[in-house]
Amino acid sequence: MTVAAIIVAAGRGTRMGGDRPKQWRDLAGRPVLAHAVGALQGAGVGRIVLVLHPDDLDRAGIPQGVQVVPLTGGDTRQASVRCGLAALAQDAPEHVLIHDGARPFPGAAMIGRLLAALTDHPGAAPALAVTDALWRGQAGLVAGVQDRTALFRAQTPQAFRYAAICAAHGAHPGGAADDVEVARAAGLDVAIVEGDEDNLKLTYPADFDRAERMAKGRDMDIRMGNGFDVHAFTAGDHVWLCGVKLPHTRALLGHSDADVAMHALTDALYGALAEGDIGVHFPPSDPQWKGAQSHIFLRHAMERVRARGYALANCDVTLLCERPKIGPHQGAMRQALADIMGVEVARISVKATTTEKLGFTGREEGIAAQATALLVRA
Ligand SMILES: Nc1ccn([C@@H]2O[C@H](COP(=O)(O)OP(=O)(O)OP(=O)(O)O)[C@@H](O)[C@H]2O)c(=O)n1
């Protein structure tokens, strides 16, 4: 399944006011937009198109690792979405998430629910059931009550099969509030997926105050884990370390591919979640894991991280060995781990040390690895 995201951020924020559009205002140390981009990246979305107003293309603080597309063809949200869809056309993804740049906190668990719903439906959108009583008002007085049964508050990202939502936008006359409206006009079913109270849209100044309080609280919701592993050498001609195959005079012995570094990192993630270790999830007594490639374990640990609503802030892996020399392969190892974990390479560190020829690693009887991982609420 290939997934891309479009973040529409070309609005002028007239209801919020202020010296710049709301998505460019500072929220706990970085622009609102950077929170939205970081949250989607943290949820594993690697390809993001950012639709910006032409006046904003030179602004400081445009997030890294995204494709920037200037708004053309109108000044509505819908025009912004169409620009984003067109930008994805050349290498079309199967699924697309369409998100407001003015919503800084789209949670990873909610994004997981949306993508899962696309298996059975062409569209899926997050929403919260209305729980307050609803009134009609007139001249400052309550003029009547409104039945709230089956009413929902719509959020973004709204998720679609890419080809279907492109066709729906192509056929729509314009004037839709969101992409669910466009999809429904084309006859597409859109599943309602549980939204998230934290996924607020910044519309008025009071929303910004609430977001600042939330950002402070979220920054404190962090979890740390560490992992340690050892594998002995045996006869062979290569080792797997951090997902990279290195020619060597020996191999590492193990039930799986014996990627000792990836095992330590996987255990650090499970440890941060207090969800046991690799042996609990993939018992060595189970023959199906014999010879398994270790990326299966690491991917599973990252799925658990996201399902619990966290994102990886950073991780740090240290290999303890005399040989093979790790330095020349550090870049490839960091990239391999980033690809498997679905995070930016800048969040991953790989380094190595010898043990000065002391102990079992010094005698080259095996390799040890340790890892730490820091998780933050997504
Ligand atoms: N021409 C537009 C209008 C809106 N948006 C984006 O659509 C999202 C939701 O829109 P809204 O909250 O209405 O933002 P604004 O249009 O900026 O706000 P206002 O209506 O108060 O001016 C925002 O991320 C906004 O930047 C956009 O990309 N292009």
Ligand SMILES: C[C@](O)(CO)[C@H](O)COP(=O)(O)O
């Ligand atoms: C798309 C949206 O975020 C769904 O709630 C919302 O409709 C966009 O903002 P607006 O205030 O309706 O312009």
